[in-house]
Amino acid sequence: MMDLVKSMMIAASGLKAQGGRMRVIAENMANAGSTAKTPDGEPYRRKIPTFASELDRAAGVERVKIGKIERDTGAFGERYEPGHPAANEQGYVKTSNVNTMIESIDMGQAQRGYEANLNVINTSRRMLNATIDLLRR
Template identity: 40%
Template sequence: MSDLMKTLAMSASGMKAQASRLRHVSENIANTDTPGFRRKTSTFEETIEAGQRTGLVRSGPVKLDRAELEQIYDPGHPMANEAGYYDGSNVDLVVEIADAREAQRSYEANLKMFDQVRQMSSALLDLLRR
């Protein structure tokens, strides 16, 4: 039964990490037109307890994308410099939508694994009751 609980914990940690990733992607999409906004990226880290690999994952630190900000020409914008340009954001909607789909599919895969293990443990308990 211990292995089933470990598997439940692994799939739950995967869902939590993907939910965090999707939250950052949503922030990026919402701030596509915000001047000076830098895209947020997150990584996943494996959890290690007592020097042993657990198979659990968690979101790593959030990092800002250091790619150049788009220069937008609008002399009437309050943030424009003498030449009429201001810094846009470095968010690419196509990349963000692809990241959102990948996070969603990974979340769904972890959810299916969680449900499968839950069904297996329920069936095991039914067998033990007989």
């Protein structure tokens, strides 16, 4: 029975981690169209969530959690907009390095990971309830 509880604890940490990943991806998507505010400034820089494992000594399980949120060092885009206050001498404005296609794919993967962890919890819960029912008889 303890193994079922442990599996639920591990899956719950996965739910929390994937939820955090989805929040970071949503922030990236919300800022995808941002531009620099000044000609020498930088627009929003894409954030990349990482995962880390931590040992729960009390339960004897390894859990997953959101690790450090890193910044994508990829190049910014440029858009020709000579009237923009942040345009350089050539009329180009720096745009965010967020690619909404990549973010959409990442969001889909995070959602599938979230659903998989939720299925583990639901299955473990059903198995735990069935075990309890058997022990009552």
